Amino acid sequence: MKERYWSAGISWLVHALGMRRNPLRRPVDRLVAVALLGLLVVALTVVPLLALFSGKAEYAAQRREAAVIASAQHVVDAVVLTNPQMVGSEPGGGASVRAEVGWTGQDGHPRAERAEVPSSSHVGSRVPVWVDGADRVAPAPPTEVTSIASATGTAVGVLVLGLLACVGIMKTVRAVADSWARRRWEWEWVNVEPDWTGPGRG
Known part of the structure; x- marks a missing residue:
C-alpha cells in the first residue's frame, strides 16, 4: 500500500x-x-x-554547566545519620532517596543536612555529597550519561x-x-459554458 x-x-x-x-x-x-x-x-x-x-x-x-558547577563545588565524604526515605521521583523517572548526612566542614566544624543518597544506603554508610563553598549541600553536576x-x-x-x-x-x-486551481477552472467554465450550451448547440 x-x-x-x-x-x-x-x-x-x-x-x-x-x-x-x-x-x-x-x-x-x-x-x-x-x-x-x-x-x-x-x-x-x-x-x-x-x-x-x-x-x-x-x-x-x-558539559559546560557541569564544569562550572564542579569548579564552584566539591565532594565531601559524608556519613548517613538517619534512615533514608523516598521523597519523590527525579525528572529521569528514578526514585529520589534522602537522609540526614554529616561531614566535617572546611572550617573543621561538623556539618549536617539532608541530602540525596543512594537507595541502598543505611545509617552509618559513607556517601559522597556535593557541597558549595559555604559547606551547604548542592546539586551534583550533570553526569556524562545525563548530558x-x-x-x-x-x-x-x-x-x-x-x-x-x-x-x-x-x-x-x-x-x-488545488483551491486556487478549482476556482480558476470555475471562472474559465463560466466564460466557456455559454458557447457550449447556447442556442444551436445540442
Missing part, C-alpha cells in the same frame, strides 16, 4: 515538473511541484542537520518537529494550489 502511494506521488511529481509532456499540465502544478521538491530536500537534509546541531549544542551546554540523554532528546525532538512542519507545509501548499 505504501509503495503504491510513493509511486503515485513520484509519478505526479515527474508529471508536474514537466518531465513528461502533457497539455493539461497547469503552470500552478509546476510551481507546486518545485515547492514540494524543495520541502522534501529540506526534510531529508536540513532538518536532520539541524537536529544534529541542536543535539551537539545541548550536549556542549550540559547524552538530554542531547539525544533534544535532537529527536527537533527532528520530529521539523519533519512534521515540512509535512504540514506540504499539505498546505497542495491544498492552497
